[in-house]
Amino acid sequence: MDAPSERTRVKRMNKRAAYDAETVHGILDAMPICNVGYVFDGAPYVTPTLQWREGDHVYWHGSSASRMLEACTEAEVCLTVSIIDGFVMARSAYNHSCNYRSVMVMGTAHKVTDAAEKEMRLKNFTEGLWPGRWDMLRKMTAQELKATTVLKLSLAEASAKVRTGAPGDDEADYALPIWAGVIPVRMEVLKPVDDPRLITGLTPPAHITDFKIG
């Protein structure tokens, strides 16, 4: 499958590139943490936030007072998700690498303006990470909804880049007595910690104890 546009074409190590929806969606769905790039007063900014995917769009949200969200509205953005799977330890410094799965989405971000749609998107975000939580929560107020901005970005210009497996050393280097291999890493989810003000006797529901990421 070819790149959807010239600027999304992976230039370096293009054997690691993929543009199919299955690969792109799989990475976006595995990792809500993303970094959004935008231009403000001519300079680039990168802000970490959480994204979620619905169909062929990614969404992110925040306070309506956020400079990032304001600067991204109706503007060119780049949303990048990267999952680091391991450090690739080769026999030469030069051949060290990382194993990773990353997605870069470029395009113009738009505000979700309809209040009912905005609330539905926020519900889908919450339910995607913690199924069943939305209906357990204190209901969102009209004022809270107004104070929240949701942005959407089409996946039309998305590219993925993936590296897996062992180091790729120079052929002659394989004979050297140097340890080589991969140090795998992953996002670990630890035991939930009760709020100190939690009502006595409440225990975390399944969407908390079963939470996984990455």
Added chain:
Amino acid sequence: MDAPSERTRVKRMNKRAAYDAETVHGILDAMPICNVGYVFDGAPYVTPTLQWREGDHVYWHGSSASRMLEACTEAEVCLTVSIIDGFVMARSAYNHSCNYRSVMVMGTAHKVTDAAEKEMRLKNFTEGLWPGRWDMLRKMTAQELKATTVLKLSLAEASAKVRTGAPGDDEADYALPIWAGVIPVRMEVLKPVDDPRLITGLTPPAHITDFKIG
């Protein structure tokens, strides 16, 4: 301590902001994974890579053929490091948050042009993550050094933002029978995996088995 420049001043939730070297250095030193933002043909790009700090500069590197490194050279960039420490689960959707430690560095990136300095920087990067590894490796060749670009960025315009602790719920919501608290997350380092072509009998050195991140 005040922000070093207007554009680095944290605007939203500024009680979470810090500009002191101890906080900024601590976060940069804890997490090599970063995202570099730059402008190319007027559009923002965000590329994940690894950074390391020496004194009051951050460095990153890659292939001299990299479009990212070329676009960043003598250009305005934004380098962001973020460590996600937990998902903050409140009693309302609106008060959900993340615990995190993040640093944003803005400024003009410069190429390390002197070959000896470039090699020293790459050595310091390697040794910072895996002490003792550099001297165990097959020596870097002049051609490899030439094919590698190292960029540096001053920390003069750096800001940190940190959130820790329990949810901040609306006072009335604390009485609700809804589980609230924090789901902590961290980068987990797993057991190293030998290269399938490893020389028989070689075992991973301490810098591999002791590797920690985050």
